[in-house]
Structure formats: C-alpha cells, structure tokens
Amino acid sequence: MVLGTYKEIVSARATDKEIQNVSQDGGIVTGLLAYALDEKIIEGAVVAGPGEEFWKPEPMVAMTADEIIAAAGTKYTFSPNVMMLKKAVRQYGIEKLGTVAIPCQTMGIRKTQSYPFGVRFLADKIKLLVGIYCMENFPFASLQTFISEKMGIDPTLVEKMDIGKGKFWVYTQDDVFNIPLKETHGYEQDGCNVCLDYTCELADLATGSVGSPDGWSTVITRTEDGNSIFQQAVETGVFETKDMANVKPGLDLLEKLAAQKKDKNQKTIDKRKEMGLPVPY
Amino acid sequence: MSEKIVISPTSRQEGHAELVMEVDDEGIVTKGRYFSITPVRGLEKIVTGKAPETAPVITQRICGVCPIPHTLASVEAMDDSLDIEVPKAGRQLRELILAAHHVNSHAIHQFLIAADFVPENLMAAAINSVSEVRKTAQYVVDMVGGEGIHPSEIRIGGMADNISELARKKLYARLKQLKPKLDEHVDLIIGLVADKGLPEGLGVHNQPTLATHQIYGDRNEFDLERFTEIMPESWYDDPEVAKRACSTIPLYDGVNVEVGPRARAVEYKGFNERGVVAQHVARALEQKTALSRAITILDELDTSAPARADFDITGTNKLGVGAIEGPRGMDVHMAQVANGKTQFYSALVPTTWNIPTMGPATEGFHHEFGPHVIRAYDPCLSCATHVMVVDDEDRSIIKNEMVRL
Numbered sequence: 001m002v003l004g005t006y007k008e009i010v011s012a013r014a015t016d017k018e019i020q021n022v023s024q025d026g027g028i029v030t031g032l033l034a035y036a037l038d039e040k041i042i043e044g045a046v047v048a049g050p051g052e053e054f055w056k057p058e059p060m061v062a063m064t065a066d067e068i069i070a071a072a073g074t075k076y077t078f079s080p081n082v083m084m085l086k087k088a089v090r091q092y093g094i095e096k097l098g099t100v101a102i103p104c105q106t107m108g109i110r111k112t113q114s115y116p117f118g119v120r121f122l123a124d125k126i127k128l129l130v131g132i133y134c135m136e137n138f139p140f141a142s143l144q145t146f147i148s149e150k151m152g153i154d155p156t157l158v159e160k161m162d163i164g165k166g167k168f169w170v171y172t173q174d175d176v177f178n179i180p181l182k183e184t185h186g187y188e189q190d191g192c193n194v195c196l197d198y199t200c201e202l203a204d205l206a207t208g209s210v211g212s213p214d215g216w217s218t219v220i221t222r223t224e225d226g227n228s229i230f231q232q233a234v235e236t237g238v239f240e241t242k243d244m245a246n247v248k249p250g251l252d253l254l255e256k257l258a259a260q261k262k263d264k265n266q267k268t269i270d271k272r273k274e275m276g277l278p279v280p281y
Numbered sequence: 282m283s284e285k286i287v288i289s290p291t292s293r294q295e296g297h298a299e300l301v302m303e304v305d306d307e308g309i310v311t312k313g314r315y316f317s318i319t320p321v322r323g324l325e326k327i328v329t330g331k332a333p334e335t336a337p338v339i340t341q342r343i344c345g346v347c348p349i350p351h352t353l354a355s356v357e358a359m360d361d362s363l364d365i366e367v368p369k370a371g372r373q374l375r376e377l378i379l380a381a382h383h384v385n386s387h388a389i390h391q392f393l394i395a396a397d398f399v400p401e402n403l404m405a406a407a408i409n410s411v412s413e414v415r416k417t418a419q420y421v422v423d424m425v426g427g428e429g430i431h432p433s434e435i436r437i438g439g440m441a442d443n444i445s446e447l448a449r450k451k452l453y454a455r456l457k458q459l460k461p462k463l464d465e466h467v468d469l470i471i472g473l474v475a476d477k478g479l480p481e482g483l484g485v486h487n488q489p490t491l492a493t494h495q496i497y498g499d500r501n502e503f504d505l506e507r508f509t510e511i512m513p514e515s516w517y518d519d520p521e522v523a524k525r526a527c528s529t530i531p532l533y534d535g536v537n538v539e540v541g542p543r544a545r546a547v548e549y550k551g552f553n554e555r556g557v558v559a560q561h562v563a564r565a566l567e568q569k570t571a572l573s574r575a576i577t578i579l580d581e582l583d584t585s586a587p588a589r590a591d592f593d594i595t596g597t598n599k600l601g602v603g604a605i606e607g608p609r610g611m612d613v614h615m616a617q618v619a620n621g622k623t624q625f626y627s628a629l630v631p632t633t634w635n636i637p638t639m640g641p642a643t644e645g646f647h648h649e650f651g652p653h654v655i656r657a658y659d660p661c662l663s664c665a666t667h668v669m670v671v672d673d674e675d676r677s678i679i680k681n682e683m684v685r686l
C-alpha cells in the first residue's frame with residue numbers, strides 16, 4: 001500500500017487559535033502532543049526547538065504545553081530528535097515519552113526499539129510517535145545558500161518556510177517569495193534520494209499538509225494507540241475534522257506523491273545497486 | 282607433614298585468582314597466599330598521550346563490576362590535575378551515583394555469596410530481594426549517570442547535565458520507597474550470615490584499615506608520601522607464586538592493608554569487629570548508609586544549578602589524584618596533564634590493596650573455610666592486574682625492571 005498500513009485518514013486542524021497561529025499546517029503535531037501531555041499520556045516530548053542560529057533547530061525536551069508550542073512550525077533542516085530521546089528518559093526522568101519525527105528518524109526510532117544497543121530502557125517508554133510526511137530535507141548550509149543566493153533573501157528575515165504546489169515558499173514580515181522546487185534539487189541531502197517513505201509509515205500517527213486545504217492537515221492514524229489518542233482528542237474538541245472525500249485536493253494527491261517518491265527513489269536505489277554502491281535497504 | 286591446597290581459580294568473584302594454602306595434618310592453613318592470574322589490561326598506557334577526556338571513557342572499561350568508581354576516580358584525578366573547582370550540584374550528583382552504586386554492587390555480592398549462606402527454602406526470597414534492591418539502585422545510576430554500566434554523564438569538571446525536577450522527585454520517591462525494603466533486606470542478610478555459624482575469629486588479621494571517606498572518597502585523606510609499591514617477587518616467599526602473580530603489592534606506611542566496607546566502617550563509624558562475618562555485616566550496613574545519603578542528596582539538590590565547570594584542558598603537568606571509595610575499597614587514579622594531553626596515568630585499585638592481606642587472612646582455620654575468607658572481600662581482579670605474563674608456557678610474569686603497565 002502506497003500510504004502504508006493505517007486505520008483512518010481524515011483532514012483535521014487544531015481548534016485552538018494560539019496553535020493555529022504558530023503551527024505549520026493544521027497544528028496536529030503541536031495540538032496532539034499538548035493534549036497528550038495534558039492527559040498525562042506522556043510526561044514530556046522531544047521536539048525540534050529553536051536553536052542558537054536562526055532556523056537551525058535544536059532537539060529539545062518539552063515538559064510543558066508552552067514549550068511544545070514554542071517548537072511549532074517546520075524547519076527544513078535536520079533536527080536530530082532521536083539523539084535526545086535517551087536523555088529524555090534519563091536526566092529528564094520521563095517514563096512516558098512523546099516525540100515528532102520525519103520518516104527516516106521514525107525508522108531509526110523503531111529500530112532502536114527492536115535492537116536497543118546503547119539505548120537500554122528506551123523502547124517501552126516511547127508512548128506517542130507523531131510522524132510528519134517528508135519528501136526531502138536540506139543540510140543547513142544548503143538551505144541558507146538557496147535562500148540567500150537563489151532567492152536573494154536575508155535568512156534572518158525569514159518568518160516561515162513551506163513547500164507546496166510545486167514550490168518552495170519563504171514568508172517574511174511583508175512579503176512572500178517562492179522558487180520552483182526543481183531549483184532546490186541537488187541541495188537536498190543525498191540520502192533522501194534513496195528514501196522510500198513519504199508518509200511516515202512506521203509512526204503511531206502521521207500528518208502533513210498534502211491532500212488538505214491550506215491551514216488543514218491530512219492525518220493518517222496507524223497504530224491502536226495513535227488512533228485512540230487522536231480520536232479522544234477529536235472528541236474532546238482539540239481537533240475539528242472533515243471527511244477526506246469532501247476536501248480538495250484530496251487523497252489522490254497524497255497517494256500520487258507517495259507513489260512518485262517510491263518510484264523515483266527505487267530507480268535511484270536500483271541504479272546504485274547496479275554500480276555496486278551501498279544502499280541502506 | 283605439610284600439604285599444599287590450591288584453588289584455581291577462586292570462584293564467584295570477578296576475574297581470575299588463585300589461592301594457595303599450605304596446611305598441616307589437621308588441614309589447618311599454616312600459610313595462605315592469594316594472587317591474581319588475570320591477564321593485564323594496560324588501560325593506563327592506552328590513555329597516555331590522548332586528550333584528558335579519553336581517560337574516564339577508557340578507564341571505566343577496566344571493569345564491568347565497578348565502572349562507576351573508576352569513572353569517578355578518573356574525572357577526579359583530571360579535575361585535580363587541571364585545578365578545576367567542580368560546582369556543588371556536580372559534586373552532589375557524582376556522590377548520588379556512587380551511593381546508588383554501592384547499594385547495587387553490594388547486592389550483587391550478596392547474590393554471589395547466597396550459595397554459602399542461604400538455605401534452599403529461602404533462596405528464592407533472597408534472590409528476589411537482591412533483584413528488587415538492585416532494580417531501584419540501578420534506576421538511579423541509569424537516570425543520573427546516563428547508563429547503568431558505563432556512565433556517560435560523568436565528565437571532567439562535573440556532570441554533563443543536571444537532572445530535571447521531575448527526575449529528582451521520582452528518584453526521591455523511589456528511594457524513599459526502597460528504604461523499608463532495604464532495611465528488611467539488610468536484616469535478612471545479616472541474619473543469614475549469623476545463622477551459618479562460621480567459626481569465631483575466621484578471617485581476622487591484624488593489618489590496618491585504609492579508607493578516605495564514609496561514602497565518596499577524599500583525595501586529601503590519601504597521602505601519596507605514605508604509599509609504596511613493590512613487585513610480587515619481593516612479596517611472595519614462594520617463588521612459584523611470585524613468578525606468576527600478576528599484581529603489584531601496594532603498601533601504606535610500609536605494610537599491607539584492608540580496604541572496603543569494613544575499613545570504612547572502622548575509620549568513620551567506630552566499627553571494631555574483624556573477620557569474615559564483620560565484613561559481610563559492614564557491607565550490608567553500608568547499603569543503608571549509602572541509601573540515606575542518596576536520599577539526603579536528592580532532598581538538597583538544586584536542579585537548576587550548574588553541574589559542570591568550564592575549564593581549560595591545557596594543564597600544567599600537576600599530578601592530579603582522584604580517590605574514590607568503591608564498593609570493594611579505595612580506588613585511586615592519578616593523572617598528569619600538560620599541553621592538552623595526558624602525560625602520565627596510573628590506577629591504584631581496590632582489590633590490589635586487599636590481595637596481600639587476603640591470603641594470610643585464611644591462616645589458622647581449616648582450608649575448607651579459605652574460600653569464605655576470600656569471598657568476604659568481594660574481590661575483583663580485572664582492574665588489579667598490572668604486570669604482564671611474558672611466558673605462556675610457564676606463566677611467568679614480566680620482569681621487575683621491565684615496563685610496568
């Protein structure tokens with residue numbers, strides 16, 4: 001299945017205005033982690049917090065809703081959240097942990113749960129793994145380069161970045177800029193070209209913008225836990241939802257992009273194999 | 282007619298050692314010699330010439346039984362060589378880890394001696410008790426040290442991080458819960474040891490005790506001037522033993538000593554019992570002292586305070602000393618740092634101190650009690666080995682005048 005195993009797919013957004021204002025799309029990640037914290041399903045969460053350098057995130061152990069909200073928004077460069085998980089269950093004393101991760105990180109996390117070398121006592125403490133869709137990610141220097149050199153924008157003025165409708169978007173206080181996504185090709189990290197997972201197939205629940213209207217997210221619930229936590233949050237009024245059949249552009253687009261990523265990158269994998277190069281699968 | 286009884290290797294201890302006892306017609310030990318036959322590790326040589334931060338990471342691998350004391354002794358030696366003032370919270374967290382480690386490590390030893398003291402019908406209960414104590418104690422080491430076996434958080438200058446308030450409260454609550462359980466456990470162990478009815482005076486010797494602190498260790502209480510070290514061939518009067526013994530003989534004021542829980546109790550708690558039973562009792566009681574110390578630290582700890590000092594690794598070649606009271610006794614690491622690199626490193630470890638005292642402690646009783654005397658020290662040989670076997674055929678060790686590792 002091109003979208004992985006799942007229980008349900010809906011379009012949703014957080015009802016809280018504060019979350020809507022700061023989040024990237026429908027505020028699903030922030031809303032759900034804050035809800036889980038509130039309900040004591042988790043005691044804290046590892047998120048991509050603000051770092052010392054503008055737009056360069058630092059993994060952070062958030063133990064309050066305010067800290068989770070402060071980390072909202074997509075940063076299009078690596079935030080090594082996986083590294084912080086162990087610290088969260090050690091020095092931070094968290095025994096029920098939540099986190100957010102892109103697909104490759106999610107694979108890493110699931111692997112550490114199966115083979116806990118160097119990460120003893122972590123596996124059973126991860127209670128909620130919220131996955132986000134990912135087509136590619138950029139090393140920090142790449143990101144800076146194409147924003148400042150190709151788009152001609154001072155990176156310190158950037159308020160938000162986004163990918164959508166085939167373009168890379170940059171929002172400053174007064175303006176919106178974009179370049180076609182193909183202009184960013186070659187700047188992504190090399191590993192992204194052999195990555196087959198678009199919709200974070202191993203998460204408890206995965207979300208991204210694709211498929212839903214602006215300000216809304218497409219939510220795929222995957223595990224029993226992911227599904228039940230999300231349903232509870234919807235019932236409590238944390239999220240409002242719409243049937244995927246009634247939203248534009250709809251599920252077709254998500255399926256199309258997920259399939260494209262698999263096809264294109266499988267070709268790269270085959271080519272690498274042919275040349276005798278290593279691939280991580 | 283004198284006969285030789287050889288136990289090789291002695292069992293239910295860490296590492297390999299041999300006990301050679303000369304016995305009379307009644308089987309009474311007239312001469313006891315205990316010595317290490319564990320192959321050399323050479324870790325001090327490995328860390329020399331490397332960055333100071335390498336030393337704690339490598340030397341904690343000396344042994345899987347007491348990696349915590351070795352890490353602590355190593356960072357303390359480096360702190361001293363680099364003249365670093367460790368912040369209060371860092372010092373408290375270090376002591377907290379060590380206190381928890383004492384509780385855990387002593388419980389492991391109680392498991393090892395269970396076969397000697399615990400009757401069949403109580404075996405399951407005793408082992409469960411050990412497991413329960415260990416689980417909570419190791420939880421503290423895991424949380425504060427980052428890893429239960431090789432702690433990654435203990436760093437030169439203090440600790441990599443302070444713990445969160447959530448962690449502090451959880452640890453405090455769990456250790457409080459452990460207290461009645463540990464009291465029961467200690468009573469059980471002391472009772473079982475008493476019930477065994479070992480002969481009066483078993484393991485008693487007249488050597489002095491050496492300890493630097495009730496729990497943690499204090500370099501100011503270890504006087505390097507009073508320490509000397511001799512090679513095994515000048516200690517063991519049996520040439521066969523002398524040539525195969527793998528550890529040097531450390532002396533304090535020119536004599537061999539006893540270190541460990543009983544030594545600490547004698548030095549700091551007015552304890553005056555001697556011998557095998559006294560060692561087991563002192564060890565069990567020390568678990569209680571360590572637990573209450575851990576609880577006090579958790580009560581007092583300011584989790585918002587810095588746990589690590591900033592420092593410069595250049596160094597002035599000052600000889601730094603780290604003295605840590607490991608579960609099995611005082612563990613001293615010494616280091617000199619200059620030009621940002623470790624110039625000299627030496628570890629003077631707990632069981633090395635006890636080795637020369639342990640053999641003679643078997644004397645005067647039937648050789649069947651020999652292993653009891655040895656196990657009462659909870660010997661751990663892997664870190665003790667400091668000389669190398671050069672001839673695998675006859676197992677003779679490296680010559681005195683050659684490199685000492």
Ligand SMILES: Cc1cc2nc3c(=O)[nH]c(=O)nc-3n(C[C@H](O)[C@H](O)[C@H](O)COP(=O)(O)OP(=O)(O)OC[C@H]3O[C@@H](n4cnc5c(N)ncnc54)[C@H](O)[C@@H]3O)c2cc1C
Binds near residue numbers: 048210
């Ligand atoms: C590199 C990257 C590529 C993406 N590509 C796509 C895509 O092709 N299609 C699509 O539909 N969606 C994509 N997304 C996801 C999308 O941008 C949103 O992050 C997602 O929809 C969640 O929005 P939200 O409003 O629910 O989350 P918010 O409430 O805004 O919270 C976002 C959460 O993600 C965390 N986060 C931010 N950046 C990172 C990072 N780099 N690594 C790990 N965690 C991070 C934050 O800490 C925060 O907790 C991508 C995200 C990233 C990081």
Ligand code: SF4
Binds near residue numbers: 104
């Ligand atoms: S495309 Fe795959 S490898 Fe690249 S950042 Fe996204 S999930 Fe990771």
